[in-house]
Each structure stands twice: as C-alpha cells, then as structure tokens.
Amino acid sequence: MTRPATPQPPSAAAAASTGEIAQVLRGLRASMLATGSFSFVLSALLLVPSVYMMQVYDRVLGSRNEMTLAMLTLLAAGLYAVYAALEYLRSAVLQQVSHAIDNKLSSRVFEAAFSDAARSRGGNPSLAMNDLTTVRQFVAGTGLILLFDGPFALVFMAAGFMIDLWLGLFLVGSCIVLLLLLWWSEKRTHAPLQEANKLNARASGYMNNSFRNAEVIQAMGMLPAVQRRWQKMGDQALDLQAETSAAAARITAVTKFVRIFSQSLALGLGALLVLEGRMTGGMMIAASILLGRALSPLEMLIGAWRQIVAARDAQQRLEQLLAVSPPPAQRMTLPAPAGKLTVENVSVAAPGSQLALLRQVSFSAEPGELLAIIGPSGAGKSTVARVLVGVWTPQAGKVRLDGADLATWPREQLAPHIGFLPQDVELFEGTVAENIARLAEPDSQEVVAAAQAAGIHDMVLRLPQGYDTPVGPGGAALSGGQRQRVGLARALYGKPQLLILDEPNANLDDVGENALAAALAGCKARGATVVVVSHRTTLLRLTDKILLMRDGQVAAFGPRDKVLQALNAQQPQGGGAVQAPPQGAAPAAPVAPQGAPSSFVVVQGAQGAAVVPAPVAAGPRLGSPV
Numbered sequence: 001m002t003r004p005a006t007p008q009p010p011s012a013a014a015a016a017s018t019g020e021i022a023q024v025l026r027g028l029r030a031s032m033l034a035t036g037s038f039s040f041v042l043s044a045l046l047l048v049p050s051v052y053m054m055q056v057y058d059r060v061l062g063s064r065n066e067m068t069l070a071m072l073t074l075l076a077a078g079l080y081a082v083y084a085a086l087e088y089l090r091s092a093v094l095q096q097v098s099h100a101i102d103n104k105l106s107s108r109v110f111e112a113a114f115s116d117a118a119r120s121r122g123g124n125p126s127l128a129m130n131d132l133t134t135v136r137q138f139v140a141g142t143g144l145i146l147l148f149d150g151p152f153a154l155v156f157m158a159a160g161f162m163i164d165l166w167l168g169l170f171l172v173g174s175c176i177v178l179l180l181l182l183w184w185s186e187k188r189t190h191a192p193l194q195e196a197n198k199l200n201a202r203a204s205g206y207m208n209n210s211f212r213n214a215e216v217i218q219a220m221g222m223l224p225a226v227q228r229r230w231q232k233m234g235d236q237a238l239d240l241q242a243e244t245s246a247a248a249a250r251i252t253a254v255t256k257f258v259r260i261f262s263q264s265l266a267l268g269l270g271a272l273l274v275l276e277g278r279m280t281g282g283m284m285i286a287a288s289i290l291l292g293r294a295l296s297p298l299e300m301l302i303g304a305w306r307q308i309v310a311a312r313d314a315q316q317r318l319e320q321l322l323a324v325s326p327p328p329a330q331r332m333t334l335p336a337p338a339g340k341l342t343v344e345n346v347s348v349a350a351p352g353s354q355l356a357l358l359r360q361v362s363f364s365a366e367p368g369e370l371l372a373i374i375g376p377s378g379a380g381k382s383t384v385a386r387v388l389v390g391v392w393t394p395q396a397g398k399v400r401l402d403g404a405d406l407a408t409w410p411r412e413q414l415a416p417h418i419g420f421l422p423q424d425v426e427l428f429e430g431t432v433a434e435n436i437a438r439l440a441e442p443d444s445q446e447v448v449a450a451a452q453a454a455g456i457h458d459m460v461l462r463l464p465q466g467y468d469t470p471v472g473p474g475g476a477a478l479s480g481g482q483r484q485r486v487g488l489a490r491a492l493y494g495k496p497q498l499l500i501l502d503e504p505n506a507n508l509d510d511v512g513e514n515a516l517a518a519a520l521a522g523c524k525a526r527g528a529t530v531v532v533v534s535h536r537t538t539l540l541r542l543t544d545k546i547l548l549m550r551d552g553q554v555a556a557f558g559p560r561d562k563v564l565q566a567l568n569a570q571q572p573q574g575g576g577a578v579q580a581p582p583q584g585a586a587p588a589a590p591v592a593p594q595g596a597p598s599s600f601v602v603v604q605g606a607q608g609a610a611v612v613p614a615p616v617a618a619g620p621r622l623g624s625p626v
Contacts, residue, residue, distance in 0.1 A: 043152035057282030098140035112325035138311035339529035346397035375549035419491030455515025
C-alpha cells in the first residue's frame with residue numbers, strides 16, 4: 001500500500017491496494033458501510049442539542065408555554081435514546097469487524113511470520129503479530145470512529161449555512177485551519193516516528209537474541225557491553241520519540257487554541273449578526289455549539305493521529321510480509337515419496353542479499369543411500385541442507401523429490417515424509433514425547449519407535465517422568481548431547497523417507513555416535529534417503545556417496561570410493577596408499593600426510609586410509625559448518 005500524499009483512512013488506502021489485508025477489508029465492506037451509515041445518523045443527531053436550545057430560546061421563553069417545553073424535551077430525550085442505541089450498535093459492529101480480521105488473518109500472519117523468520121534466521125515473528133494486534137485494536141477502538149466522524153463535519157457546516165451565509169463561511173474556514181494543522185502533524189511526526197519504530201524493533205530483536213545466549217553473556221562478563229549496546233539503540237529511539245512527542249504537543253496546543261478561540265469568535269460573530277437583525281439570540285447560541293461540534297472531531301483526529309499512523313504503518317508492514325510469503329497454492333495430492341532426490345543446477349542467495357551462497361549445484365541420491373556432504377568452513381554445506389528441506393528457495397535450479405519440484409509439494413503433505421536435524425537443536429516447551437512427536441498428539445508406539453531408532457529409549461526412561469518429563473524452551477532440562485539425540489528422534493518420528501541431518505554428531509559421545517550410526521544404518525535398510533552434513537569421519541563407513549563442497553560449488557561428487565580415489569590422485573607421491581575404510585572399520589583420528597595439500601588429511605582405517613578435508617580444530621572434526 002502506497003502512502004498517500006494527503007491523510008486518508010488506512011481502510012480507504014487499503015481498498016485501493018491488492019494486498020491480502022485489503023481483500024479482507026473489502027470482504028467486510030457491508031459492515032463498514034453500516035458503520036458509516038450509523039456515523040452519519042449519529043452526526044446528524046448531534047444537532048439535537050443546538051436545535052433544542054434554539055427552540056427553547058426562541059419559542060419557549062418567548063411564548064412562556066410549558067407544554068411546548070415539555071414536548072420539546074420529550075422529543076429530545078427520544079432522539080438521545082436513539083443516539084445511544086446507534087452508538088452501541090456501531091461499537092458492536094466494529095467489534096465484530098475486529099474479530100473477523102483476527103479470524104481471517106491471524107493464522108495467515110502467524111505462518112508468514114515464521115516462514116520469514118526461517119528464511120532470514122534472526123527475524124522476530126512476534127513483531128508481525130503485534131502489527132496485527134495494532135490493526136485490530138485500531139478497528140475496534142476510537143481511531144476508526146474518528147475517521148468516520150471527521151468527514152461529517154460537513155453536516156454541521158451545512159447547518160451553519162442554513163442559519164446564515166457568514167456563519168457557514170466561518171465554519172468552513174475554521175475546519176480548513178484544523179485540516180492544515182492535521183497535515184502539519186503528519187509531515188512533522190511521520191518520518192521520526194517510523195524511524196523510532198525501526199530502532200525499537202532492532203532493540204527488541206537484539207534483546208531477544210541476547211537472552212538466547214544468556215549463559216555465555218553471564219559466564220564471560222559480557223552483560224555490561226550487551227547492555228550498553230541495547231541502551232544505545234533504546235536511547236536513539238527515545239530521542240526520536242521525544243522529538244515526535246514535542247512536535248505533536250506543539251501542534252496539539254495550537255489546535256486547542258484555534259478551536260477555543262474559534263468558538264469564541266463564532267459567538268462574537270453571532271452577536272454581531274443578532275445586532276444586525278440577521279438572526280435571533282437562540283441562533284447565536286446554536287451557532288457556537290455548531291462550531292464546537294464541527295471542530296471537535298477534527299481536533300480529536302489530530303490528537304489521535306499518531307495512533308492512526310501506527311495502524312497504517314502496521315498494515316503496510318503486514319502487506320509486505322504477506323506479499324513475500326504467499327499462501328501455498330491448492331495442489332493435487334501426490335503419492336508418498338519413495339525418496340529419490342535430485343538437485344539440478346541450484347543457485348541460492350541468502351534472504352535479503354545478492355551474494356550467492358550456492359552456484360550451479362547438482363547431485364542426486366537414491367532411496368537407501370547415504371550421501372555425506374563434506375567440505376571446509378564456508379563451503380555451503382548447511383545452505384544445501386536448508387534448500388533440501390525447503391526452508392530456503394533456490395533463485396535458480398530445482399530440487400526434485402521423486403521427480404516433482406520440492407516447491408510444488410504441499411508443505412502439510414510433505415512434512416511427515418521429511419526428517420530434519422539442524423545444527424542448533426532447539427526443543428520446545430512441552431514433554432519429551434511431545435517434542436519427539438513434533439508437537440502433535442503423541443502416538444505412543446511411534447514415539448517409542450523413534451526413540452528406540454535414535455537409541456535414546458533407555459535414556460528417556462531414566463528421566464524423572466520418562467516420556468512425560470517436561471522440558472523448557474530450548475530443552476533447558478537436557479544436556480547438549482541429550483537435546484541432539486532427542487532432536488534425532490524427532491527427525492526419525494514417523495519413519496520419514498528423506499532424512500536431512502546437519503552435524504548430527506556435533507555434541508555426541510561414543511555411545512551417541514554408535515547410536516547415530518545404528519539409526520542411519522536402519523534408515524538405509526528400510527529404503528530411506530539420508531543426507532548427512534558432517535565434519536567427522538566416523539560416518540564414512542556408512543556412506544554411499546560423497547559431495548565435496550568448496551566456495552559454494554561442487555568440487556567432487558560421486559560414489560564414495562571413486563571420490564576418495566580422485567582425491568587420492570591429487571596427493572603427491574610418498575603420501576601412501578589411500579582407500580576407503582571398510583564396513584565396520586572404526587576410523588582413527590585424521591593424520592596429515594607428508595607433502596599433502598593443507599586442505600586434506602588422510603584418515604587411517606583398519607585396512608587403509610581415506611582422504612578427507614582437513615580439520616580446523618583438534619580431534620576427528622573436519623571444520624565448522626556454514
């Protein structure tokens with residue numbers, strides 16, 4: 001939605017756009033029209049006090065007729081009752097509109113916010129939900145009512161012209177002055193307020209990220225530095241908010257002066273017209289009331305303009321979020337995948353960046369095969385994993401599962417057939433069983449089967465409440481190795497046909513390594529396709545294919561033995577015979593061969609050696625993931 005040159009209601013601006021929120025608002029057009037109709041009648045009924053006072057002054061006091069006073073009073077009371085009923089109905093309709101917006105958009109915004117956070121890795125989904133709350137509260141609150149009431153100042157202007165031409169012109173001039181003040185308020189406060197909101201969002205995101213690393217911050221004495229950075233962001237936002245508030249306060253003060261002085265001038269103008277015989281004393285009092293009624297909505301509109309601008313900006317942000325995260329198209333249900341994975345010339349850039357992380361990457365894996373993705377740090381290994389599970393969308397190329405483009409699979413249909421274990425395993429608030437069951441209603445047999453496949457059944461049984469043991473956000477009640485093994489069980493839940501594991505043994509001891517190897521062997525045996533990103537050599541004996549990544553490109557790909565032979569051919573003479581470790585061989589720590597390039601080492605096995613990328617740290621690790 002493009003910001004208009006002159007102030008207009010967010011709903012009106014949205015109606016001109018083609019975004020999802022605009023479509024929802026158009027679907028609620030009948031309720032909006034009813035609200036507008038109520039507002040028109042309510043604005044007309046606000047003339048009742050002026051007409052009543054004018055009649056009392058001009059008819060009752062002149063005729064001294066008590067019956068006339070009684071009838072006028074009864075009529076005014078009835079109209080006031082109608083006013084109260086319509087005011088209640090208008091509020092009820094707006095509440096229903098607010099609930100309808102929430103029902104139609106909350107799930108959609110929730111999904112889009114988390115999809116955006118998954119792509120950008122660091123987004124704050126709660127900000128989008130706060131924006132939806134802002135829009136919903138604006139619709140149900142006084143802001144939208146003021147936007148409806150503002151234009152009906154024309155009703156009071158028309159009444160002024162009916163009394164006297166000069167009075168009508170004075171009302172028009174006073175309203176024009178207030179509209180100019182409204183334009184001034186928009187011009188002076190919009191840019192600083194928008195920048196302050198951005199800074200507040202940055203400070204909130206920085207604080208949330210800091211809380212996730214509270215242990216490191218506390219242990220290493222980083223709290224003062226973190227607090228200074230957060231305080232700096234907050235101070236910048238406060239300075240801008242103070243500037244905006246000061247400007248708004250000045251405009252509000254001028255507005256009040258204009259309104260109060262105009263009302264006195266209207267009384268003076270009425271007195272002058274009475275002296276000239278152009279109106280009665282009752283008309284003079286009514287003119288003063290008319291001016292107050294005409295200017296009051298505009299004055300309140302200026303006072304609430306920051307709230308209106310906040311709702312408009314929230315709607316714009318939501319439209320942008322929903323535009324980059326469109327709802328999935330309705331597609332025909334596909335059969336359960338067998339697991340044939342094909343990657344065709346995939347190129348990927350990080351969300352919001354033009355820097356290519358992957359360039360023309362192609363490889364394939366068959367059901368029952370284990371593909372190991374190796375390479376030095378920054379090679380693009382973890383980016384490949386994110387592309388394979390559909391978190392990141394390729395800018396070019398295709399990822400196909402059983403020949404179908406991964407992007408064409410409905411997510412809710414495909415998700416049960418994919419198991420994913422990221423580098424940083426996070427568990428959710430709930431029980432161990434609920435975490436293994438991916439927060440769905442746990443199937444006891446499937447949960448136990450997944451735990452047994454991951455080799456954690458006995459470990460879970462030793463927990464205080466077994467599978468019903470609650471774990472906090474992030475799995476705070478479990479160690480790093482335990483979280484990783486529970487994450488592996490979650491990936492194995494439901495026997496998925498495609499398994500993507502990113503550094504699955506990063507935090508595992510020997511027992512965990514053996515359990516992982518057994519789990520992968522079991523997946524291969526039942527015909528699943530397994531892709532493992534790893535820097536450790538312990539899984540090479542299970543590997544069928546190797547994909548060597550370097551600088552975002554494929555450096556080598558093929559069957560394990562052929563890739564290792566090709567790497568061996570690059571070694572200078574004297575490096576010794578190189579061959580793949582046999583099935584069941586436990587590889588020892590990597591040892592650098594004499595004269596070998598610094599990017600590789602030779603892993604000595606029971607019956608030979610294998611050439612793999614060189615480690616960046618001591619132990620059997622081969623570097624850090626992307």
